Amino acid sequence: MLTLQPPASARGPARRIRAVLGLLALTLFVPFLALLTAAPAQAGVLPEVRAETETADCVQGPGVGCLRGTLRAGAPLTGVEIVINGPGGEQTVSTGDNGAWIAEITEEGDYTVTLVADTLPEGVTAGAAEHTVAVTKTANDSLVFTPRAINFQLDGQVEGSAAAGGGGGSNLFLQSAVSGLRLGLLLALAAVGLSLIYGTTGLSSFSHAEQVTLGGMVAFMLVNWWNVPFLLAAVITVLFCGFTGYVQHAILWKPLRRKGLGLVQLMIVTIGLSLAMQYMYQVLVGAGTVRVIREAPTPVNLFGVRLTDQSLWAMGISVIVLTAVGFALLRTRLGRATRAVSDNPALAEASGIDVDKVVRLVWIIATALAGLAGIMLALVLNGVKWDSGMQILLLLFAAVTLGGLGTAFGALIGAIIIGLVVELTPAFGLPGDLKYAMALLILILLLLVRPQGLLGKAARVG
C-alpha cells in the first residue's frame, strides 16, 4: 500500500506546535470540561442511573475478598437478589446486566448464600437455593473461598428479551441467523469506515473502536444527563462524532502525514489515543455499563423470529445508510475520487484529485458512521461500557481483513460474514464463550488460503 508523504518542506514548527497543543487540549481538557459541566446534571439524574446499572464494585485486596457468581438460564438473569449471611453480617446483592453478582467479604468463617426465588424471572426455578461457602484467610491477609464461585443450578429458560439466543427449539438457527445479520450490519457501518481509512491512508486505526464507543457514550450523556429527546440526541451524536473525525484529522493525522511518520508509528499513535479515550470514558461515566434508553424495548414477532423494535430500526437504518454510502462511492464524483485515492494515491494526486480533501472527508464519514454504529449497538446490546468498542475492535479488523484490506465493499461482506459466524457459533452447539474466538479463527484460516481477502486484488502480498 502506498502512503501519502508530501514533501517535508510542508511541515513547520507552527504546525508541530499546533499539533501538540491540540492533542493535549483534546485529551486533557475536554474530559475536565465535560466533568465540570456534567457535575450539576449528575447531581440530579446520575446517581439514580448508576444505582441501577452499575454492579457494586468490589476491589480485592488485603483483608477484602470478592465472592461472585453468574446467573444464566439461556440468557443472563438481571435483577435477581442473593442474600449472603455470615460472620460479617447479612448483605443482599443483585445481579447486573450480564447476570453477574459480586459481594464484598471481609471476615473469615462460613457463609450461606441464598437465592431469593421470588426475584427469579418467570419460567426459571432454582434447583438448590442455598449454598455454603467457607472463607479462610491466608498468611498474606487475602481471603480464599471454597468453593471459589457459587453456581446455582437453574432450570428452565428465560424468554430472550433481546433475542439473545433464547428462541429455543427449531427456529434457534433462524433466530441466530437474524441476530447475526443484525450484528453484521452494525459492524459493517464501522468496518466500512475503517476500511476507507485504511484504503486512503494505509493506517490501521485502533482508535476506531473507541469512536464506536464514543457514539454510545455521547448518546447516553445527551439523553440521561441533559435530557435531550433520543432522536435529536442521535442526530447530535452522529454530527459530533463526525466533528471529532474532522478535528483529529486537522490536528493529528494530517500534520503527522506531512511529517512523514511511518505507518507503524501512526498505528501506535492510534493505540495511545485508544488507551487515552478508554480511560477518559471511565473517568467520565465510570467502569459500569450504562444504558442510553432505560425503558425495555418492545418485542416484535416476525416470521417466527423474535426481535425488538429497536433491532428492526437499527437494521433498517444500517441498510439505508450502507446503501447510501455505496451509492456515493460508486456514483458521485467525490466517491470516485475516494476510490481512486484508495487504489493509488500517487496517481490520484497526479490526476488532479485533492487527496487531502478526500482523506479529510473519509475521516469525517468514517467517524460519523462509527458513532452511528455505536448508538445502535448500545441500543441493541442493552448498554455501552468503556470497553464496548474494544470488544468489537477485533471483529472489525477481522471484517476488514476478511473482505480484503482497503476495499469498502469487501468490508461490508466481511462484516456480515463475521456477524453471522459470531451469532451462529452457539447455534451449532459450540460454547457461547467461543463465539468471538470462532470469528477470529475463521479469519486466520481464510488468510491461509486467500491472504488478500475475499475481494482483495490477488497481488503479491509478501
Place this chain on the structure above:
Amino acid sequence: MSTNTPESPTELVHQDDSLEADQTDIELERAARRKKAVIVTIAAVAIFALMWIVATTMSGTIPSIFASVIRSAVEPQTAAVAIAVLGLNLHFGFTGLLNIGQAGFMLLGAYGFAIATTRGMPLPVAVLIGLAAAAVFALLLGVPTLKLRGDYLAIVTISAAEIIRYTGRLSQLTDWTGGSQGLPGSEYRDPFVALSFFGSGSTTIGPLSYQNTGVNGWWIRAVAWSLVLICTLLVFLLVRSPWGRLLRGIREDEDAIRSLGKNVFAVKMQSLVIGGMLGALGGIVFVLPASVQADSMGRAMTFFIWTSLLLGGAATVFGPVLGTILFFSVRILIRGATGAVVPSDVLNTQQADQFSWVVVGVILMLLVIFRPQGVLGNKRELQFNA
C-alpha cells in the same frame, strides 16, 4: 568495456580511506551511543536514589508517593513485563516483526506452567512446558504469516492471542484453566516458594519492606530481576552474533538478505520462537506472586508491553528494561501527583487512577510522534516502515 581504464592504485587507496572513514564514523557513533546509554542510566539511578533518600528520611505526601514509585519499580510483575518486552524487542526492534499478541505468549507460558505444576510436574519440567507451549504457538503463527506482508502477522498475532484468552476463560475448561475465575496462585506456587534459601521473617531496606520468602517477598523479587539480567545478557549476546546481524538485515531489507542466500523465513521463525519463549517466561514470572487470570494478560497488557518498548527504545539492549521500569513507575507518579494536586471531589482515587492511564495514552502518542526512538534508541536505526 575497452574504454574502461582499470582503476588507478591511488583511487583504490582513496576508496579504502573512505571505507575506513565510514567505519570510524560508525565506531564514533557507537561510542557516542554507549556514552549516552551510560549517562541516561546514571541519571535514572540518580533520580531513583534521590527518591529513595527522600522517601526514607522524610514523611508526608511527596515522600510517600516516591516510596510507592520505588515499590512499583522493583515489583516482580514489572520484571515479568520487562522480560516479555525483551522478547518483543527481538521480534520488532531487531527483526521488524509486528507482533501485537505478546500477551498471548505470556498467557500460554503462565497456563502451561501453572497447569503442569497443579498436575504434579516438578518445577523445571513445568517451566519447560510453559516455554514449549509458547514455542509451538510461535511456530503455528509463523508458518502461515511470516511469508506475508507485515500487517498480516499483526492481525494474526492479536487474533490468536485473543483466541487463547477466550479459550482460557471457557467454563468447560474450568478443571484445567479455572475458567474466568482463573487459577489461584496457591495451587502452583509452592514448589517455587520451597526453593527459597532466604529463610523466614521479613527484611526492610529503605522504603521497601517485604517478607524474606513469602508469596510476594524478596525471594520472588530476587529471582525475577536475576532473570531479567540473564535475559538481557542473552538478547545482548544474540543480537551481537552473526545471527543478530542477520536479524537487522532482514528488518532493513529482506530481499537483500535473501539474495545473499540466507533462509529469511527460517531466521524470522527463530526470532519469533525465541522472543515468544521470552514472553512465556515473563508470563510465568508474572503469575508467580499473583494468580493466572486470562484477562490480566489481554490486549491491554500487549499495549503496555509496546509502550514500554518504545519508551525505552526499540532495537537497544537496555531500552526494554529501562522502558518497563519507567512505564510502571511514571504511571504511579502521575497517579500520586494527580491525587495530591486535584481535589478529591473533582477526581476521586479511582478516577485519579483512571486519569493516570489517560496520561499514559497521551504520553505514548507524544513519544511516538516526537521521539520514536525512545529514551535510548538511535533514530537512524529505527526507520521502521515495514
